[in-house]
Amino acid sequence: MRKIITAALAASFLVPVAMAPEIASAQSAREVRQSQRDLREEQRDLRQAQRHGSRQDVREERRDVRQARQEVREDWRDYRKAHRDTYRRPAYVGPRGYSYRPVAVGHRFSSAYYGNRYWVSDYSRYRLPAPVRNHRWIRYGNDVVLVNVHTGRVAQVYSGFFW
16 A cells, blocks of 8 residues: 555656646747747837936836846747757758858858748747848858848848757
């Protein structure tokens, strides 16, 4: 009888532990959305303070916006760590003559680098913001780059995005 009770108690402790990753990842995605919502609210408050507030109000709102951005980044990093398989992709095969060099905003790619075979079309899966008109998220090595498809200019870079 003692063995049965001990086994039942042990099983009751193991079930919540086994379910914890699903709960943690769902909570993490919720936290990311909440942090993004908080950031938008802080940015709205900053605009309001810039229009009608004192210098002190503007300074405080800027600090709040910085803190909200930091929280969004931390929540996104936590989400990325919890969903490692989503960010693991096959080896990158660049266009002919490809040689990886880190890029920055303003860099100009030739059209071979942002053809449709390099597009990251499911950007919401990776929690990337929606690209604006005439822009595309592309994969460049293990980086994700937002490129203006008309000019080839880089608008935003996330280095080391994929594992």
